Amino acid sequence: KINLSGRDFIELSDYTTEEIQYLIDLAVEIKTKHKKGEVYHPLKGKTVGLIFEKSSTRTRVSFEVGTYQLGGHALFLSKNDIQLGRGETIADTAAVMSRYLDGIMIRTFGHENVVELARYSSVPVINGLSDLAHPCQVLADLQTIYEYKGALKGLKLAYIGDGNNMAHSLMIGCAKLGVHISVASPEGYEPDAKITAEAQQIAKATGAVIEVIRDPKAAARQADVIYTDVWASMGFEEEQKAREAAFADYQVNEELVQHAKPDYLFMHCLPAHRGEEVSEGVIDGKNSIIFDQAENRLHAQKALMAALIG
Numbered sequence: 001k002i003n004l005s006g007r008d009f010i011e012l013s014d015y016t017t018e019e020i021q022y023l024i025d026l027a028v029e030i031k032t033k034h035k036k037g038e039v040y041h042p043l044k045g046k047t048v049g050l051i052f053e054k055s056s057t058r059t060r061v062s063f064e065v066g067t068y069q070l071g072g073h074a075l076f077l078s079k080n081d082i083q084l085g086r087g088e089t090i091a092d093t094a095a096v097m098s099r100y101l102d103g104i105m106i107r108t109f110g111h112e113n114v115v116e117l118a119r120y121s122s123v124p125v126i127n128g129l130s131d132l133a134h135p136c137q138v139l140a141d142l143q144t145i146y147e148y149k150g151a152l153k154g155l156k157l158a159y160i161g162d163g164n165n166m167a168h169s170l171m172i173g174c175a176k177l178g179v180h181i182s183v184a185s186p187e188g189y190e191p192d193a194k195i196t197a198e199a200q201q202i203a204k205a206t207g208a209v210i211e212v213i214r215d216p217k218a219a220a221r222q223a224d225v226i227y228t229d230v231w232a233s234m235g236f237e238e239e240q241k242a243r244e245a246a247f248a249d250y251q252v253n254e255e256l257v258q259h260a261k262p263d264y265l266f267m268h269c270l271p272a273h274r275g276e277e278v279s280e281g282v283i284d285g286k287n288s289i290i291f292d293q294a295e296n297r298l299h300a301q302k303a304l305m306a307a308l309i310g
């Protein structure tokens with residue numbers, strides 16, 4: 001009874017708990033089909049455009065490969081190679097691309113660019129990362145946790161570090177699925193207060209506890225999942241030095257993970273900086289599931305494209 005055909009995917013807050021669970025279930029099903037070698041072509045004859053204003057390894061490759069595996073065709077469109085990079089408006093780009101394409105993914109700086117593209121586009125628009133949100137990553141992450149733990153509701157996720165796009169989408173995704181989330185960030189690097197309030201509002205319906213605190217040990221306490229991300233995201237490279245100082249006490253290392261449950265999962269959206277936000281021992285240790293996470297970008301986004309565009 002869930003029909004997501006024609007919808008945009010800008011942030012998880014636009015989707016109900018049931019719709020997100022539906023996408024996770026579909027991702028698991030599509031993954032199983034793929035591993036068995038079954039052909040599944042809901043995007044046959046369809047074309048998806050992938051607009052990139054920032055670098056990418058996982059998002060680009062998983063969307064290109066995923067579209068192909070679904071029977072469709074993907075176009076990689078670097079912002080600098082299309083007229084958008086020379087000042088053609090987002091509105092005109094959206095209108096023109098809607099005449100050719102069946103779906104558009106965009107990775108950009110300002111979140112308002114994603115919103116604007118979706119507004120003027122008549123085909124589904126997928127947010128492939130903005131400064132504010134990274135919902136595709138969190139969809140894959142929720143799928144990954146679900147596969148490992150068999151359930152989501154009632155688990156505790158600790159996010160240690162920068163209150164960035166990952167922190168935001170994790171808070172929203174956890175709130176929607178009933179996962180408690182404790183975010184520990186240094187002063188001045190907390191998540192956006194509006195997003196925190198929004199996540200707390202959403203969590204009222206699912207019973208999730210959403211907290212933003214200072215102490216990484218308190219956040220990690222009894223956690224089922226420990227998650228971190230780089231200290232300086234794309235677009236913040238010039239702040240690297242200042243951030244290294246601010247985040248010095250926020251490394252996920254052998255000492256910090258002692259506070260989590262013994263069977264905790266370590267997660268990172270990647271790319272990672274070993275020795276900065278996470279020690280080598282933790283990211284390459286037995287509790288780390290970073291490559292399962294990365295793989296699930298493929299399956300989760302295939303589910304998303306099949307549901308929205310297929």
Ligand code: CP
Nearest residue numbers: 056057058059269270
């Ligand atoms: N996690 C993620 O989105 O990676 P890329 O920047 O390589 O796409």
Ligand code: NVA
Nearest residue numbers: 164229233234269270
């Ligand atoms: N927070 C990181 C995530 C990269 C996938 C960034 O925006 O650069």
